[in-house]
Amino acid sequence: MSKMKKMLKYGTVMFASTLVLSACGNGDVPDLDDDTGAADDPDTEETAEGDLPEVEEGDTSTLMIGLTNAPDSFNPFYRPGVAGTWIQRFFYDSLLVMPTAEDFEPGLATFETDDNQVFTVTIDPDANWTDGEPVTANDVAFTLNTIADPEVETTLGTSTAMIQGTDSSGVRVEGSDELSGVEIVDEKTLTITTEEPVDLALISEFLGFNVLIAPEHIFGDIEVADIPNSEAATMPTVFSGAYQFVEYDTDNYVHLEANPDYHRGAPAIETVYARVMNGTALITEFQAGNLHMAAGGGIGMVPVQDVALLEDIDGLVVEENPSFNGQYMIINNERFPDPRVRQAFAYAFNRELTVDNLLEGRGEVLSSTYSTASPYKDEALEPLPYDPEMATQLLEEAGFDFNQTLDFVVPTGNAVREQNGDLIEQWLTEIGVDVNLQTYDFPTWLAMANDLDYDIGLMGWGHTVDPNIASYVQTGGASNNMGIEDSTIDGLLEQGMAGTDYDERFPIYAELQQYLQDEMPIVPLYSDSQFAVRSEALNGGIKEYWAGSLHDLHEWTLDSQD
Template sequence: MHKSKIIKLLCLFVVVGLLAGCVVGCGGGSNEKATPEQGSKTESSTAPVKHDVVTMVMTSAADTLNPYNISGNYGDVIFDQIFDRLVYVTASGKVLPRLADSWEMSSDYKVATFHLNKNVKWHDGEPFTADDVVFTAQLITNKDVVSNRRSYFSSIEGTDENGVAAEPSKIGVVAVDPYTLEIHFKTPTDINAFLQLDSTRIYILPKHLLKDADPAHLDADPYFQKPVGTGCCIFDKQVPGERYELTANKDYFLGTPNFNKMVIRVMDAASIVPGLMSGEVDLTSAQGEVPISDWPLLKDAKGIVPASVKSYGYQYMTINCSKEYFKDARVRRAFSMAINRKNIIDQLLFGEGVIAVGPMPPHHPYFNQAIAGDPYDPEGAKALLQEAGWDFNRELEFFVPTGNKVRENSATLIQQDLAAVGVKTKLQVMDFTTEINYLRQSKGDLGLLGGAGSIDPDDVRILLAPGTNMNFSHYDDPSLFELATEARNKPTFEERKPLYDELQKKLVEEMPYVWLYHANVLMAHRDIFENIPVEDFPNLNYAAYSWTFKE
């Protein structure tokens, strides 16, 4: 491994302030053609420095290599290297080309036209065309496909609120010609809402390799054992639960990466900093954060560059609203009031985060400045529980997933806070995938989870859709989902903002989830990189083709 000779301390902070209507691309639904800034590699009069193997770390394995049926965001670290999406979204919300060179929105805000890059090829050499995008949309919206992410298609004409199409061949994704694509929306739509959120999870799959796949058994198709994409890295092999090995795509349409191989390691969080210091690990991913307990060690660590990045992510506690004793909003509000969020931030995050009022952090452009979260008020919480007739002899099952040490440790503090108001809980620690499955089956009472968030506020809508497998609290009142859908379908920031303000207000009143905190994403890399966009990592955008290395 190349060893650094320079001590460099660097803290990167996300610059936020671009409103959704001002994002590069098709702001405000204009019918003028957008020509976004092109992604490109740094020009140099000399050949770029090449690195042999670059090793990135995450703390949990992906439970599948099917990007449409993955649990959580761990798989996205891999998918971003293998597959491409239509566009690339930066931390500040800027929309840059990827598979699409440019795009424009119709004057009625209902049809987006994408002009695709003509130089893109699949890893097996076949050309990428608009037919691949159409195929992907038709496949994933098929009711027979098992998918956790189909809702990202739900704004498209011909799908229902869950993204299911009655007739997939007739949905509003149309190939005008091999390199021109139209997406027809159900209602007037803010193009930025689609580009900044939905399209970030729409990885394009190859029609020529999956056209004969059985939709009902898509996960079992051999393709997902060694997926072929258009991304900057080619999937080589995996050691299940341990590592994923990729090879640089020398024919990548945005340029050959400046490394030969990438290894994505699955590593216990406690091993990350020792791995960085020994050179075993080169960089962390947004799903492989530096443990907060080790963060102070990096301040003076030779050859390590720490990066504390504000994000749109949020941590929350699910409440199983299918249980009769949780149907009273006063009980849910009492649980919220019982939790000392500041204590979690001070003790466990060393101040590297902020209290959550709802799913949007204070730096979010759609954050409702007029609302205040529930105060830490144990006496008030106990009074509410008594008023609601809470059975103080009841013991609740509290699920805690492994992999995120701050979240794991917060469970003990939350348990103590709830005990202080008379609520008994039994912690059950389990792996992330098991917890997700239990919550979907309506097992247990409480659970800790986190969301990646997005600069577009529609991210939370999926948690509110009644009867879907992403509604982890089983909250069945459709009014919040309907309000979120109405807000999502407005075509401009000015029309959407008041509705999202109202949604945030109702989320505090109803408390289908207890919003806990927004933690900064704590990442680090060895001082071997000249350029690396770590601030974009929490948006699940790594742009590995653009990484450059020092001499």
């Protein structure tokens, strides 16, 4: 099936009867927002096992998962990292699920619309919170209104930005106490009205799947400004998902137990431990038989150099899949407003060498923010070539101060990215740019980036199937930590969101990709393959479309390995 036909399959159909929808997350929008988004890879060190049980021969009730990046948040309204979002999906449900990049199915609810603008959301009558309270339309309305509250700390503004009564950043319009586009019909029904008709893929992915529904009776009495530090956000106790949060032994493991009353069916596996470790330990634990799967998607990362070791382990399944995500050099646009300087950085980097040597060919050079996995990638747009002479010429034309030293931040926790940081330092030095390479754990680096306290740095972004990247590059975007303020970018993003099908939207995003390459507010580097690793005993695990891997979590089983 062609990319266009894939998008047309769910991008042009007008809904006249109940439609089951779902959406993708990225990792996390990025949360990947990216959401994701911005979703990325926090630093992790190898830690002691604490009170973790060992994997016992014949045990089919306990699942051991390997994470190389620790969860950074259990707050359903604030999910800056893909690892935190991934863990939250075990215990908080979204309205819709997305098992593949093409298909949508019910999560907590179904959607119905006649015009792609007014959506009737019907909550599953059997959906309850783990304290016995029903999941209601009030919970959904509360979640959306909280995300849109101007006082809340959130990474999900892009998810509400399409709803009537919000501005382009997803914030509730000034002077209103509630979103005008969210109306409760009865206990299990509400309507969501968008400002304009929207592409079904957009609302499915960004609102239906990316938003995790929070219990109003738990969060409703907390001042929105106090939510981040509240017990409800740091040690959650009430859930709607397949599992219940039990404990987080910081940087060691997350302990989860099955929710026997889960509305889609009680999980077959009773206990889950998501263990945090570095990449070397991940390999060792697989070799010892102490893990059933790696989390994948940038949070259970197998070092590319070690993939062959896993492929040689009997009883282990290793699959290589393309990724929607990407690695970038972000640039403080306030300090470097001249696009010639930013383009010079791109010409200075031998990105093909990075893919061929550091990734061993298991990935691709990015020309913009879309990889070949995306149906919206403009295949005609080639990456800028490696041309250090052109880089030097552009810097000279821009009057670049070669006597200054640039602060270059490389977050720890991703071995390939760290190695690429060393190469970038070398390549910049070769064109006469002096850099001070600094390494920080990811949370520290993210705080610096948000404060624009850097010159250049490396960052991973989680992307969705839908091409909307407003959270990263729109003026005021939740994950715009580059200081980008560009009316052309903002205008193209608005046009892209207003389109209602693939044919209408593709040329807009193709123009955006060309403009991003011309202005180079960020330097796209590479997208590395993702590896799904699991024991043959596990019936489930990471799938080709990584973001949808947990849609059938409650159905996973473990075979006895006696």
